[in-house]
């Protein structure tokens with residue numbers, strides 16, 4: 001199946017995701033299936049773990065400060 005690029009008018013394969021002539025993206029659907037959101041999910045996971053580490057660190061610091069305060073009060 002041949003199609004015409006809506007951007008530059010050159011003949012292209014209908015399966016093409018990007019036009020080889022003008023490099024414009026042709027298909028949102030194919031683009032999404034061929035580029036699954038793995039990287040995005042990994043990013044989100046990494047952000048979540050970073051957040052978790054940050055929360056743990058903050059908790060540890062707070063405990064340390066409380067411990068120091070109690071130690072100073074004695």
Ligand SMILES: [Zn+2]
Pocket residue numbers: 005006007008009010019020021022023024
């Ligand atoms: Zn084109």
